[in-house]
Amino acid sequence: MASDTPLYIGFDLSTQQLKGLVVNSDLKVVHVAKFDFDADSQGFPIKKGVLNNEAEHEVFAPVALWLQALDGVLESLRKQGLDFRRVKGISGAGQQHGSVYWGQNAESLLRNLDSSKSLEAQLEGAFSHPYSPNWQDSSTQKECDEFDAALGDREHLAQATGSKAHHRFTGPQILRFTRKHPEIYEKTSRISLVSSFLASLFLGHVAPFDISDVCGMNLWNIKKGEYDERLIQLCSGVFGVEGLKQKLGEVPEDGGLHLGSVHPYFVERFGFSPDCTVIPATGDNPATILALPLLPSDAMVSLGTSTTFLMSTPSYKPDPATHFFNHPTTPGLYMFMLCYKNGGLAREHVRDAINESLKDTPAQPWANFDKVALQTAPLGQQNASDPMKMGLFFPRHEIVPNISKGQWRFTYDANTGSLKETTDGWNSPQDEARAIIESQLLSLRLRSRDLTQSPGNGLPSQPRRVYLVGGGSKNKAIAKIAGEILGGVEGVYSLDVGDNACALGAAYKAVWGIERQPGQTFEDLIGQRWNEEEFIEKIADGYQKGVFEQYGQAVEGFEKMELQVLQQEADKAN
């Protein structure tokens, strides 16, 4: 390809790293750079990208860390030889729900960025608060109760905003912020989401929220397409409603909007072209569904720090147990999501326990975990008459269901429906490798079963395809078990970009934002350029008769197990 053809960058500012991925107009990846927060940052006492205040169940990240990471990723792309002059568009994705609090001097510091200095060196003082509450935070139960009550109950809140109140959602987080830091809230000029924070850096002024990511705040009325006045009123606490509205700003509807050109800082320091355009950055999950032309019958499972289950759908059927967001590019479509806090880190706990029990530190840390998971029979059943083994493994307070941290192991007899909390018959930690994968996937099957349909030929309801993305998508043992539990009549697939699907989706959003014809949808543009043979790979079988039905019985036991644990927790609290 000629060396002056356009390029597009997508950034992914997630929990544990920042990535920058460059594609050309044919959607081919030409550069990838990564800054791992724990491994590559200097001066931040973080672990897995965050800091914890256990006493108040707070989890938060230093905003300056992300500035250092952006400096690092841009430098790394420069070292790889990226010709920044060719970059015509930039978009991005941010871990969802996190909020950034800008100080009074933010606009002037952003406007006057000095290309002889790093971003970190000159923007550290742009924030009224140095930390961003993280999606793993669970400090806002009181505020969540108030949000649910504000519209009557959680059903009504879900109907209006796509979700019941959640600890991590930005509205409850801001309300708690007004109470814990009233003087800082007053001095805050604007509040960004992590996604709009990223866009703001490139624009050199505070960017608006994205139409999809704004749905992760419990403040946006999805059907009305505007902030819900009752929720804004609640969220502003003892401060004025107008003040909060100013801090939040307007929300443009078009996900491909041209927000403006990159700030001269990037032109002078890296050689970007002055006409390189910034397209709204969205949430990391909405960006992930843009990594391919996803059909409404397909499911994506993102195995990142969180585990998420994503579908693109024309139907808006909100429920307190799930999330609906505006689709990031296409009006009339929605993103359905389930999100689990105990994803990658919970699996790592079991992995480490197995390596420890074997007194082994393999070069590939997942080798023992994978081997043991695949050697274990589905649900630990040697014979069909054996009880099924199942458990819940929550090193952190879980989102679905809303249960405090802990570990529970059960056996379930599908013939009698009898469920017993017991460790009898469990060989720990070995049995837990398969059990933790099954536990996460059974929960997904339980909660997505009403959205899937029969693919015909008398087959049970299931997705057409299951796409695995995120760090865990390299794991073939997880892929095999995902196919057994979730089905997928055409199989389980991964993207050839491996764990970079989110950054890829953000880069495709930039391509669409710049190259679309008037009225052309994202699906149409990306669908025309998409090369299935080159971009995806089948990594496991999907639907397998017998085992899929066996897991169908297990879903019944799993639902009972969750209800029992929820009841036990409620009894303990009373």
Ligand SMILES: Nc1ncnc2c1ncn2[C@@H]1O[C@H](COP(=O)(O)OP(=O)(O)O)[C@@H](O)[C@H]1O
């Ligand atoms: N081979 C593997 N098997 C299972 N999980 C893996 C493997 N490699 C990486 N992971 C998981 O991927 C997670 C990071 O995923 P990633 O999508 O990069 O994270 P995030 O976007 O949340 O920062 C880690 O927590 C790690 O547990």
Ligand SMILES: O=C(CO)[C@@H](O)[C@H](O)COP(=O)(O)O
């Ligand atoms: O809270 C959610 C979604 O609601 C999380 O999925 C965050 O968006 C963080 O994602 P990863 O860092 O795991 O990609």
